[in-house]
Amino acid sequence: MKGNEALAEAALRAGLQAYFGYPITPQSEILEYLTEHAPQRGVVVLQAESELAAINMIYGASGAGARVMTSSSGPGISLMQEGISYMASAQLPCLIVNVSRGGPGLGTIQPSQGDYFQAVKGGGHGDYHTIVLAPSSVQEMADFVFEGFRLAELYRTPALILADGALGQMMEKVELPKEGSLPRTDKPWATVGKPAWRERNIITSLHIEPEKMEQVNLELQAKYRAMQKEVRYEEIKTKDAEILLVAFGLAARIAQKAVELAREREIKVGLLRPITLYPFPSYGISELSRKVTALLVVEMNAGQMVEDVQLAVSGRRPVHFKGRMGGMIPSPEEVLEAIESIAESYRIPAFERSM
Secondary structure: OOOHHHHHHHHHOOOOOOOEEEOOOOOOOHHHHHHHOOHHHEEEEEEEEOHHHHHHHHHHHHHOOOOEEEEOOOOHHHHHHHHHHHHHHHHOOEEEEEEOOOOOOOOOOOOOOOOHHHHHHOOOOOOOEEEOOOOOOOOHHHHHHHHHHHHHHHHHEEEEEEHHHHHOOOOOOOOOOOOOOOOOOOOOOOOOOOOOOOOHHHHHOOOHHHHHHHHHHHHHHHHHHHHHHHOOOEEEOOOOOEEEEEEHHHHHHHHHHHHHHHHHHOOOEEEEEEEEOOOOOHHHHHHHHHHEEEEEEEEEOOOOHHHHHHHHOOOOEEEEEEEEEOOOOOOOOHHHHHHHHHHOOOOHHHHHHHH
């Protein structure tokens, strides 16, 4: 299946109740697929008049206890930032999908990872985070829908799948999750009508008194600390690595091929692939940095994740960067050239022997 369509079908199987969105390349197939297949399964699908309208419809439906999703690409996610911030403060779960494209501005419809900062640093105003999952295959595009809904509802927070145009458009074999295998969660906080035995449920992000607003913030920060146990990452050939690559999403697939090419040249290279971008696998990177000579971050942007890798490494080892921007995708051979340059600079023995 195409990545966008696998994700949309997975959402239906995950018990999606309502989708509100707006078409933008390269994610429009999500809306198109749901428009065709959702009505027969009792799911509300609405093309809103804008991304601003869509995220506020998500806010309302989530507040009523529905399992809801929206999707867009970079510029559309930018328009949703105010609503995402509101939902984070109001502690409402939802799933947001960003099939990102090159920027800034309207940019290009080609794939990019330039929305990393937007995704993991909050994007909107205030001290908040969203859970961010980064798929690297069509299979994960489907799987992370289930995981995104589960985590969003567990922590009562927006969760975001950060994909890119290539993953959304490529076709791969996929094993779809079983329909109905994601159980419904109790939502006693939802605005579904007031029984006589309890107080009214009031959902808001507006708290005029600073003491109340600070208390909301303290609750959010405690929740984000609790989320740290949800860190996920994958290690590939890291046990004997002297150079560690760090890459997510599509760039991780390219980096993995570069690892294979470097190993053929007897350069000991490994890869750490963050699966959760928030919470970030800082500890895993920190521990591996103690065993290697240098690190190389591979991204399809100007080096946004480099900052988080540098914080994790804490100056212990040099952190290098290889990337392309504006919708350009680095090739494994380009990454290999960067690896060879690092190996030569630090006189890594395996590289010296291969010369």
